[in-house]
Amino acid sequence: MTALSVPARPEDDVSLRPVPWQRMGWVTWRQHRATLAWVIVFLGVLAVLLGLAGRQLYSAHAAALAACQSASSPACPGAIIAFNGTNGFLANGFMLQAIPPLIGAFAGAPLLARELETGTFRYAWTQGFGPWRWALAKLVPLAVLLATAAGVFSLLLNWYYQPYFALGNQRLTLEETTPFFPGIFDLRGIGLAAWTLAAFSIGALAGMLIRRVVPAIVATLVAYAALAFAAGGFLRQHYLTPLVTSNLNLPGSAWIISQWWTKGGKFAFSGWPPDRLLQQFCPNGPSGPVGPFGKSKPVAIAECLTPHGYTQWTAYQPASRFWAFQWIEGGWLLVLSATAIALTVWLVRRRAT
Amino acid sequence: MYKNLSARDMLHLTRNLNRRFDQQYAEGRLGELGIPLKRRAGKLSGGQQAQLALTLALARRPRLLVLDEPMAMLDPIARHDFMASVMMAMAADGVSVVLSSHVLAELERVADYLILMSRGRVQLAGDVDDLLASHCLLTGPAAEADRYAERLSVVHTSRGGAQAHLLVRATADEPVPPGWEAHPVGLEELALAYLREPTTVLPGPDRARRRPLRSENGERTEAAK
Numbered sequence: 001m002t003a004l005s006v007p008a009r010p011e012d013d014v015s016l017r018p019v020p021w022q023r024m025g026w027v028t029w030r031q032h033r034a035t036l037a038w039v040i041v042f043l044g045v046l047a048v049l050l051g052l053a054g055r056q057l058y059s060a061h062a063a064a065l066a067a068c069q070s071a072s073s074p075a076c077p078g079a080i081i082a083f084n085g086t087n088g089f090l091a092n093g094f095m096l097q098a099i100p101p102l103i104g105a106f107a108g109a110p111l112l113a114r115e116l117e118t119g120t121f122r123y124a125w126t127q128g129f130g131p132w133r134w135a136l137a138k139l140v141p142l143a144v145l146l147a148t149a150a151g152v153f154s155l156l157l158n159w160y161y162q163p164y165f166a167l168g169n170q171r172l173t174l175e176e177t178t179p180f181f182p183g184i185f186d187l188r189g190i191g192l193a194a195w196t197l198a199a200f201s202i203g204a205l206a207g208m209l210i211r212r213v214v215p216a217i218v219a220t221l222v223a224y225a226a227l228a229f230a231a232g233g234f235l236r237q238h239y240l241t242p243l244v245t246s247n248l249n250l251p252g253s254a255w256i257i258s259q260w261w262t263k264g265g266k267f268a269f270s271g272w273p274p275d276r277l278l279q280q281f282c283p284n285g286p287s288g289p290v291g292p293f294g295k296s297k298p299v300a301i302a303e304c305l306t307p308h309g310y311t312q313w314t315a316y317q318p319a320s321r322f323w324a325f326q327w328i329e330g331g332w333l334l335v336l337s338a339t340a341i342a343l344t345v346w347l348v349r350r351r352a353t
Numbered sequence: 354m355y356k357n358l359s360a361r362d363m364l365h366l367t368r369n370l371n372r373r374f375d376q377q378y379a380e381g382r383l384g385e386l387g388i389p390l391k392r393r394a395g396k397l398s399g400g401q402q403a404q405l406a407l408t409l410a411l412a413r414r415p416r417l418l419v420l421d422e423p424m425a426m427l428d429p430i431a432r433h434d435f436m437a438s439v440m441m442a443m444a445a446d447g448v449s450v451v452l453s454s455h456v457l458a459e460l461e462r463v464a465d466y467l468i469l470m471s472r473g474r475v476q477l478a479g480d481v482d483d484l485l486a487s488h489c490l491l492t493g494p495a496a497e498a499d500r501y502a503e504r505l506s507v508v509h510t511s512r513g514g515a516q517a518h519l520l521v522r523a524t525a526d527e528p529v530p531p532g533w534e535a536h537p538v539g540l541e542e543l544a545l546a547y548l549r550e551p552t553t554v555l556p557g558p559d560r561a562r563r564r565p566l567r568s569e570n571g572e573r574t575e576a577a578k
Contacts, residue, residue, distance in 0.1 A: 023369040030362060031355070120355055123406075127370035128413070134370070 019129045024137035032142055035107045039146060043153045046099070053087045054160040060086040061163035061174070068172050076172075083163075084175045091164070091175060093183030096157065100195040101224040103146055108203020109216040111138065112344065116211040121352075131352035135345045143200050143341065151193035158188050165319075170252040170296070179322045180255035182232035189326035194333040199224050201340035208344045231329065239328045242315040248302050253319035262311050273305060281308055356395025360405055363394055367409045379412035400431025404438065411442050418442070420452045424459065432456070436463055461540040469544055471551040481540060488543055491519040493533035501530060508553055509546035520546040 060083040067079035089095060112135070115121040125131035161177070161184055163169075169176035177184060186195050203220040210216040242257045250256070260270035282304035302312045317325070354363060360383060368374040383390060386408075388401050397405060403423060410418055420439070424432045440463060442448045454460065460467065467484060469477035477484070488508070491501070498510055498517035506522040520538060529535045547553060 017372060019370060019372050027366055027369050030358075030366065118356070123354055123409075124370075127367065128372050129370040 018133070021133070021137060024129060024134065025141075028138050028141055032107075032111075032138070036142075036145060039103055039107060039149055042102075043099075043149055047153060047156055050090075050156055050160055053090060054156075057083075057086050057160065057163055061166065064172065064174055065168075080172060080174055090160075091177075092181070093161075093187050096187055097183060097228065099153070100150065100192065100199040101221050101228075103150065103196050104199025104201075104203040104224060105217045105220040107142065107146060108200035109207045109220045110213045111142070111204050111207055112348070113207030113211055113213045113216040116208075117213055125348070125352040132345050132349035135348040136341075139201075139204055139341050139344060143197055143337065146200050147193045147197040150196035151190065154187060154189070154192035157192065161188060165253060173296075176252035178253050178255045179319055180236070180317055180325065182236075185236070185325070186228070186232070186329070189323065190330040191326060194330040194337075195228070197337045198227070198333045198340075201337035201344075202227075205340040205344045205347075208347045236325065236329065237317065239325050240317065240321060242317055244313055244315050246311050246313055248299050248306075248312060250314060250316060251319070255317040255319075257315045257317065259312060259314050261305070262313065263309050268310060273301065273310075277305065277310075281305055354394045354402065354406055354409075357393060359391050359393050360388055360397070361390040363405065363409060364390075364412075367412065371413050373414055375412045375414060379408050382408045382411070398431070399426045400428065400434065403427055403431065403435050407435065407438055407442075411446070411448070414446070415448060417449045417451065420450060422453055422455070424454060424456050432459070439463070457541045457544050460544070464540070467540070467544070469547055471548055474554070476551065476554050477544075477547050484543060485538060485540065487522060487524060488538050489521060489523055490536045490538045490542070491521055491529065491533050492516060492536065493519075493530070497530075497532070501533075509550050 060079075064076075064079040064083040067073055068076040070076075112121075115124055121131075124134055127134070129137075164175060164177040164184075165179060166174075166176075168174075179185060179188065185191060199220065202223050203216070206219040206223065207213070207216040210219055237255075237257050258270065261268040261273065278301070282301065306312070355366075358366065364376065364379050364383075367379075368376055380390070383405065386401070386404050388397065388405060394402060394405060403426070407423075418439075423435060423439075427435060436459060439450060439452075443450055452463070461481075464481050467477065467479065467481050468475055491505075493501075493516070495512050495515050495517040498512065498519060501507070501519065502510065505519070508520045508522060510520075511518045520542070
């Protein structure tokens with residue numbers, strides 16, 4: 001059943017003056033402390049595991065640097081393989097990409113969907129606090145708390161991925177990653193907090209639109225995956241115009257967007273040289289050692305072709321743009337999240353009246 | 354109501370969400386009803402849940418209470434107790450109540466004003482006493498039923514063997530044809546007769562009569578769906 005009460009004379013009724021915002025503090029806390037506790041436990045367990053994994057990674061990195069001080073050291077190749085193989089499942093960061101959508105789907109989607117599914121919205125939206133203020137007073141503090149938790153957690157991820165950005169990794173053929181690598185970029189800096197905020201907001205909106213918990217969770221996961229894929233695969237490289245260089249020795253931290261070749265000022269081909277050219281100009285393979293302490297294979301190949309008038313061009317994003325990219329991405333995710341929350345609140349207001 | 358919150362938490366929740374909330378009254382009322390404050394709302398019986406919801410609503414000291422199907426999920430005793438609580442609140446605190454219900458039998462006891470809705474339209478609306486006074490049940494030979502149906506405004510005809518029962522719109526002191534008997538009609542019979550003939554619409558009271566319902570404080574109103 002539902003019971004709702006309406007004061008008859010608005011003008012002289014004290015209960016029609018808005019209830020102060022801070023009163024919702026206890027309500028939000030009481031109703032969502034379990035969710036927050038789950039998120040903290042989830043991130044806490046992950047943090048312990050990452051801490052242990054990070055110590056392994058750091059010690060493997062230190063061991064490789066120590067073993068490879070001289071080129072002839074017999075322990076060097078083994079130490080390099082050991083570092084490159086440490087925590088391979090975490091190296092590309094893809095598993096950790098699940099953190100924001102999981103938080104968004106299980107904290108954001110049920111927030112309104114459960115009220116609508118179980119009918120408790122009839123209680124919540126007929127109280128003196130008012131439905132849209134109620135929605136806003138739940139969504140905003142929870143969004144801030146969850147984004148903060150994710151932000152704190154990403155400090156640990158920052159630390160974890162440091163060895164992959166160390167100078168000199170490329171020379172030793174130690175695993176090196178650009179900070180723009182799709183699986184890692186949004187785990188570091190403000191990325192994780194911003195994506196968690198977006199996931200939560202998308203979840204809340206999906207819950208309000210779909211009104212069923214499980215379908216809303218599924219929709220949140222799908223929408224988040226699509227957004228993250230679009231951002232990493234298509235949007236991010238266009239945040240700033242890439243730099244173009246014919247320098248062959250780019251640092252491993254640079255994010256290479258595209259490569260093409262010219263001959264005599266005219267476009268020749270893009271990407272990797274065709275086999276026909278390689279057989280013609282590099283019949284015996286690249287000259288000089290390739291591998292640890294030598295050249296990387298692409299550089300060696302390029303050096304084969306440059307004496308014959310070919311120039312390799314590279315469009316890339318330098319690692320120094322990392323924070324600019326972080327703020328651009330964080331900025332549009334913040335706008336997206338604020339829009340989703342505003343839309344959700346508006347939908348609550350429209351549905352409640 | 355939130356099934357995982359205790360009755361005490363529901364009180365606390367409602368107090369935080371409203372400017373006016375009579376905590377003493379609410380706790381006292383739950384105490385009288387023997388509803389344990391520590392128990393989760395989901396673990397209370399259907400009747401206790403309805404009473405808790407009513408307590409939360411009444412503790413806000415409303416002037417108008419809208420109850421949508423309050424008795425749908427209740428057993429007969431809980432239903433009776435619930436209505437007794439509602440009537441007590443009406444008498445003690447002067448709360449006006451708009452109640453929707455399918456339980457026609459309950460209405461006669463509590464309703465002052467009836468709005469009968471069928472297929473999304475108002476079929477009948479009026480003061481219960483007026484409605485009862487302006488209808489009566491005529492019983493007479495079935496063979497003559499059709500003849501009278503043309504002259505009187507008949508709401509519903511039911512035939513049982515040689516006898517026919519006509520529910521007509523007429524006051525009790527109007528002349529009855531020879532061989533026929535007039536009986537006063539009950540609210541349940543009246544409502545049933547109208548609901549069986551969903552095309553029959555009794556024009557509701559005009560604006561002048563409807564207005565007091567909105568502004569007159571303390572008047573009890575009942576709507577039956």
